[in-house]
Structures are given as structure tokens and as C-alpha cells.
Amino acid sequence: MRPMTITEKILARHAGRKWVSPGELIEAKVDIALGNDITAPIAIREFRRAGAKKVFNRNRVVLVPDHFTPNKDIKSATQCKTLREFALEQRITHYFEGGEIGIEHALLPEKGIVVPGDLVVGADSHTCTYGALGAFATGVGSTDLAYAMITGRLWFRVPESMKFVLHGRLRKWVSGKDIILHIIGDIGVDGALYRAMEFTGSTIERLSMDSRLAICNMAIEAGAKNGIIAPDGITKEYIKKRAQRKAVFYMSDDDAEYCEVRDYNCSDIDLKVALPHLPENTRDVRDVGNIPIDQVVIGSCTNGRLEDLAVSARILRGRKVARYVRCIIIPATPYIYREAMRRGYFDIFLRAGAVISPPTCGPCLGGHMGILASGERAVATTNRNFVGRMGDPKSEVYLAGPAVAAASAVKGRIAHPDEVV
DSSP states (O other): OOOOOHHHHHHHHHTTOSOOOTTOEEEEEOSEEEEETTTHHHHHHHHHHTTOOSOSOTTTEEEEOOSSTTTOSHHHHHHHHHHHHHHHHHTOSEEOOGGGOOOHHHHHHHHTOSOTTOEEEESSGGGGGGGGGTOEEEEOOHHHHHHHHHHSEEEEEOOEEEEEEEESOOOTTOOHHHHHHHHHHHHOTTTTTTEEEEEESHHHHHOOHHHHHHHHHTGGGGTOSEEEOOOOHHHHHHHTTTOSSOOOOOOOOTTOOOSEEEEEEGGGOOOEEEOTTOTTOEEEGGGSOOOBOSEEEEOHHHHOSHHHHHHHHHHHTTOOOOTTOEEEEOOSSHHHHHHHHHTTHHHHHHHHTOEEOOSOOGGGGTSSSSOBOTTOEEEESSSOOOTTTTBOTTOEEEEEOHHHHHHHHHHTBSOOGGGTO
16 A cells, blocks of 8 residues: 555545545545535525435534624625524534634634544635644535535545644744744745645644644645644644544654655744735744734634633733724634633733624624725734735735734734833
8 A cells, every 4th residue: 555645544534445646536525514604605505406405414514604793784694594594404513603603713623523534624715724633624615515515525636745844942922823924935825736735843743732723724825725734642632522523543654755845943933924915925023114003803713712812911911002003802712702701811901902802703804893994004813915805905914923913003013022021
């Protein structure tokens, strides 16, 4: 049997094959099929057009209305109503709304719905987040989601794999967000086009699950089919009280073939900022210069987790958000919301003059809860800074991790946390 990467092993198993090779077309079983309030209504329409009566497994289809919730307007309310009615009709086990709603790519790992070894598809490009658990996870179109909901299967072209070997001790404040921005800045937004980005090395071995999730979340920003990290002791500890199903831990074979291998000394990586209008447009925060800002968003499926809020609270404690700057904090799930409140982070944020939002994707995609006007600039812990991504086409989004975002909120300009703390 030929040696395989972790991505190839997961695909082979789900296709009922002993091995697969890059470029092959395979039909594989799907463990989880995910939709949200933007993409799932289209999939539901196609589900009905196909004449389907039941989803393949009501425990494996997940619906999370998180993008325009709390409902922004009549149109978004109608979208969510479509999901709700379908979930009731199909008796979907994993349907979340109201006080249970969370940002999908933070909610599913937290709930143990995705486990290592899974094959996950979602009608959202950042479905690749779950690769941090050692799952093959990728975004698909709404029509593909409909097919997966009906049959529990989907066609895939096996991607080539790129290996990113990360070693060295991280500098103070540096997190997974800075690592992935550095890599995207190096290879470009199409540097891993339809490839698997496999992250390994001593830095990864020491990295928290929150930072691992942030890295895999942004694999799509390099054009990747998926991002993935082999499960280890940190993974096992994370899923121990969460996993709803038995996990399967896969590892790449030592002699597996990669189309490219890149090596990074992470001790050389400083805090990063991606300037408009592409995630590859990265610079060290100290080299950005004096760029005044109007808004800061700390949240999203990239950086709305507890570790991100802890770093933000550490910087904002006893300080004030700069006058005329809006600082919006968005805990990614109800659990993160409650835990941040229990730890006293909310009091810190409120005393600093920040606004605390319920869990939502809102501002990240220019939906609501923080839209930018013409000429305004935002520092955001989100994952995309395309033209008009967060509002007016003449606005600007600067991507950063929570440390830079919180420091920038205090200074009223893009800033390094050492300028504040």
C-alpha cells in the first residue's frame, strides 16, 4: 500500500478504498453536512426540487443560522424561518438558534459535533476550520450541500498536499492568527490552490486548540481545499468531554509524498497586519506606520474564542477605547459568552467603552452589527479584507489578531500591544 498523507487517509477511508492518489475523483461518505442562514435555504430549495423527502441522517445534518442573526431585517428573518421549518420537519438534532446560537465554526468543535477523522462539508468556505481537530473539512456550494443532505455522499478530487513545518518559540502576544497571516503573506492568496495545507512541527505541538482553529480557519484564504493538523495529546484533551462520536486519529506516513514542503522559524514571526484589500498583503505591525482607525471588531469564526477574549481583556484592563473609535466584542458562542462574563472580561470591556454583541457573524461579511461607511477604517480579527467586505466599497479592513486589535482600539490607530501594556 502506498504511503499517504493524513488528508489522503481520511478520504480513502470514507471512499471505502485502501488508498487514494492526488487528482483522483472519488465518491466518499460524509460525516457532517453543515449549512447556515445564507447558504442552507438554497440547499433546501434544491432538496425539494430533487423530490427528496428525508435527509440521509437527521443527526449528521447541522443547521446554524449565524450570519444575519439576531435577524437584521425581514429578508434575513425569512431565511432563518426557512431553516427553522426544515429543521422541525426533518427533526434535525443539531439545529441552533436564539440563546443557543453560536458562530458555526466555533460552535461545532465546542459541542463535539465534529471529531478527529471526520469528513465534513459545509456550505461556507471557512468549514476548513475543523481541520484543526484532525478532520478533513471543506467548503462546498449549496447544490452540493443539498446532494450531501439527501445521500450522505459527495464527489471529491483528491488534493495534493503541502506540508508547513513550523518550529521555534513564539514571541510575546503572537498567536495562530499571526502565523497564518505570515504564511499567506509568503505564498499568496492562491499559493495553495486546491491543495491540502498540512501544518506540523514543534510550534504546532505546543499551540493551543484556539490558535490551531484560527490557522486552519484561514487555509481557504490561501486558496486551499482544506487545512489540517494531525491530532495529538492537545486534541485528545480538547475532545475528551466533548466528542459525541468515536474519534479516529490519523497521521501522515513518514514517507508520504508532498507537492511542496515549507519550513518556518516561528521565533522570527512578529505580530502581523494584513492591509487592504487582500489577506496576503501582510506586514509586521511595527512597519505599518500611523494609520488612524474608526472601528475595531474582536470576534468571528477566526478569533472569537475564549483565548482571544482573554488577550483582549488583558490589554483593555484599566484602559479606555480611544474617543471616536467603536470597539465591538463578539464572543463566538453562548459558552464563551458566559465564561467571559464569569471571568470578569465583560466588566473590563464595558469599563473600557466597548460594545458587547451576542454571537453573530454580522460585521465580518458586511451584514450588520458594525458596518463601515465610506472612508472608514477597521481593524478586525476576521478573515477577509476584500473591497467592501465590511461595508462601503471605499472603506478599509485591516486584519490582525486580538492583541493588535485591542491595542489599536486604545491608541485609535494600528498599534503594537507593547505601546499600551
